[in-house]
Amino acid sequence: MADVSDTQLGLFDRYWRAANYVSVGQIYLMDNPLLREPLAAEHVKPRLLGHWGTTPGLNFVYVHLNRVIKERDTDVLYICGPGHGGPAMVANTYLEGSYSEIYPEITQDEAGLRKLFRQFSFPGGIPSHVAPETPGSIHEGGELGYALVHAFGAAFDNPDLIVACVVGDGEAETGPLAAAWHSNKFLNPKVDGAVLPILHLNGYKIANPTLLARMADAELRDLFRGYGYEPLFVEGQDPVPMHRAMADTLDRAMDSIREIQLQARAEDWSGERPRWPMIVLRSPKGWTGPKEVDGKKVEDFWRSHQVPVSNARGDAAHRQILEDWLRSYRPQELFDGDGRLLPELASLAPDGDKRMGALPHANGGVLKKDLVLPDWKSLAVDVHRPGETIAETTRFMGAYLGEVISLNAEARNFRLMGPDETASNRLDAVFEVTDRVWMETIEPYDVHLAREGRVMEILSEHLCQGWLEGYLLTGRHGLFSCYEAFIHIVDSMVNQHAKWLKVTAELPWRKPIASLNYLLTSHVWRQDHNGFSHQDPGFADFVANKKAHIVRLYFPPDANTLLWVTDHCLRTWNRINVITAGKQPQPQWLTADEAERHCKAGAGIWEWACTCPADQEPDVVMACCGDVPTLETLAAVDLLRRELPGLRIRVVNVVDLMTLQSHKTHPHGLTDEEFNALFTKAKPVIFAYHGYPYLIHRLTYKRTNHDNFHVHGFQEEGTTTTPFDMAVMNEIDRFHLAMAAVRRLKDLGADGNRVIDTCEHSLEEHSRYIREHGEDMPQIRDWNWPPATEAKAGN
Helix, strand or coil: CCCCCHHHHHHHHHHHHHHHHHHHHHHHECCCCCCCCCCCHHHECCCCCCCCCCHHHHHHHHHHHHHHHHHHCCEEEEEECCCCCHHHHHHHHHHHCHHHHHCCCCCCCHHHHHHHHHHECCCCCECCCCCCCCCCCCCCCCCCCCHHHHHHHHHCCCCCEEEEEEEECCHHHCHHHHHHHHHHHHCCCCCCCEEEEEEEECCECCCCECHHHHCCHHHHHHHHHHHCEEEEEEECCCHHHHHHHHHHHHHHHHHHHHHHHHHHCCCCCCCCCCCEEEEEEECCCCCCCCCEECCEECCCCHHHCCCCCCCCCCCHHHHHHHHHHHHCCCHHHCECCCCCECHHHHCCCCCHHHCCCCCHHHCHHHCCCCCCCCCHHHHCCCCCCCCCCEEEHHHHHHHHHHHHHHHCCCCCCEEEEECCCCCCCCCHHHHHCCCEECCCCCCCCCCCEECCCCEEECCCHHHHHHHHHHHHHCCCEEEEEEEHHHHHHHHHHHHHHHHHHHHHCCCCCCCCCECEEEEEECCHHHCCCCCHHHCCCCHHHHHHCCCCCCEEEECCCCHHHHHHHHHHHCCCECCEEEEECCCCEEECCCCHHHHHHHHHHCEEECHHHCCCCCCCCCCEEEEEECHHHHHHHHHHHHHHHHHCCCCCEEEEEECEHHHHCECCCCCCCECHHHHHHHHCCCCCEEEEECCCCHHHHHHHCCCCCHHHEEEECCCCCCCCCCHHHHHHHCCCCHHHHHHHHHHCCHHHHHHHHHHHHHHHHHHHHHHHHHHHHCCCCHHHHCCCCCCHHHHHHHC
């Protein structure tokens, strides 16, 4: 443990005062930044936005971490969990100089302070949260609940990194944060970095006490020891003993982390899960701010949460309270005549990339290295004719991911996340080359559990998502596999990540990170065994709302298209790629070369399934997007060409959903000419889509032929039933699709009526059969695309 002198502690206190002063100035001031003259109304912002309550505690932690970094020459990533800590993180990165290096117009003098203050929560300025614009951050401050899981994601495969994660006591009440404490069961001290959680108990949320802050120390100690941590307490209100306590406690924590890692990295390590340290910091909410305003308690109470002095511009008494508050930090002892931080204080900050605002891990694109990827065609399905081969599509993706893991084993920069579903989703080929990470007890009969591995499984979609986000944001790569219906659990996390990517794309200093990749399987059309609760394809609708340059939605209809799409997604950056593909046995349609051409185009005519040449105008377009919709569409086409041999049918398959949008709206969108070449300008289009039908209408509503689009998709009808009955219940089955085509072709007359009668009779027969036999009819189960000679004869 380092010996910190009283003189050093005095300097830390002054630095802390400087950070507090700069934080308050950001919330309130637009001029007179160093109080060179009495505070006047025009010096105060007309709209006061920001959050003071958590800020002094965050500043307190930051200055003490600076000492640790300098004395131990270590890399520390600061993750600010409290949702509104923007003033603190901006203030500290400004004081250490990293802010001005990124934003040179914010100079380290009085003029720079004025700009810094004015821009905060001001039109044309910066947000009040710890946002992408904030140097040193990988975590948007508005994401309550995700700080700790992001911290662990950053620490995986970063053996020399310590992630200091401040968890606010309001945030600690959320479900994702409560689960995130278990991340220590997946952190391997031999190959990973360390996470130092700092639970900041300042007592209050927006307008209520917090649960953990009202718990006694003994109960908290039991709670966190039960989670597997060794809690260290720092408590008080007097800054002098608090600085001493924090310095001593941080040293104890850092010594403990170093000892754990040294033992784990020795040759005789037993592999036992260590008890990692954590810090419980109790300090007053709004520490060092006004005690009372208008006779009401403010410091150490929820009234300090946001803006403690609410009318400093319009009320002279409030303005005096603000001025007294600012002057209590004695800025003349902190800044020189030019407004620069005094040299003895500036020297407390680390140098260069060791500064937390300049740490490369907080700008993960700087560290990102491209994956070494296999030749996906070497793993492709051998397709001799469309539909002849039956295979589990995602099993081929599992073989591909196994190759990815092997090729990047030395780099240790790829992980596969999933909520206990890797094998269920047919990705278990990865277990031929790696295992699941598991730091708890491993029994002799356990399968594919190991201290080291590339697969991370836990029954918490929140943790899988958060781990992967933290991993990507610090420069690595990965993929999240999940049941389609339950990916909605992380909607808000995806939303925040999309916003992060949107903003970072506009910041030249933020380097691109690897894309957030999803495989959604066990999907709506083959969740017939689990029933209605597991049947929801709506994640695509949610993702489609995000910025066009960020989101991609892929629906590969077979294994070879899935392989191409997976390979493509792992090569991209700053994207959210959602791949939806089934895991059940299904026909394989395209050769590897055909799949490559089709996927590069995003949508195309399947000429082998058409009854007229591609350059000839069809009577009807049968379009499909998704594996089961593709199967049912082709079955409908087979029925129609047998029943109506003169009907000119075009089959269009869409693998990249965003091609349906205009190229003016989405980078993958088709031009109007390209779109019309596929879907025609005036012919009926029967479109079978994997998800909710309105999304197709929304994407195509400006197209010339939109009025002729008749979309079949999930109608929120489901139960435990047969696979084909699920399609029938939602009218995406071959019979409903065939009838839809016939009904839009007015000149078929008696032939059309005959086809409708045939389809309706088949639906009645289907209903009777499944209720008697409990499975689909043989002619449904065994249907396949006929050989070319039969297809030609049918025409």
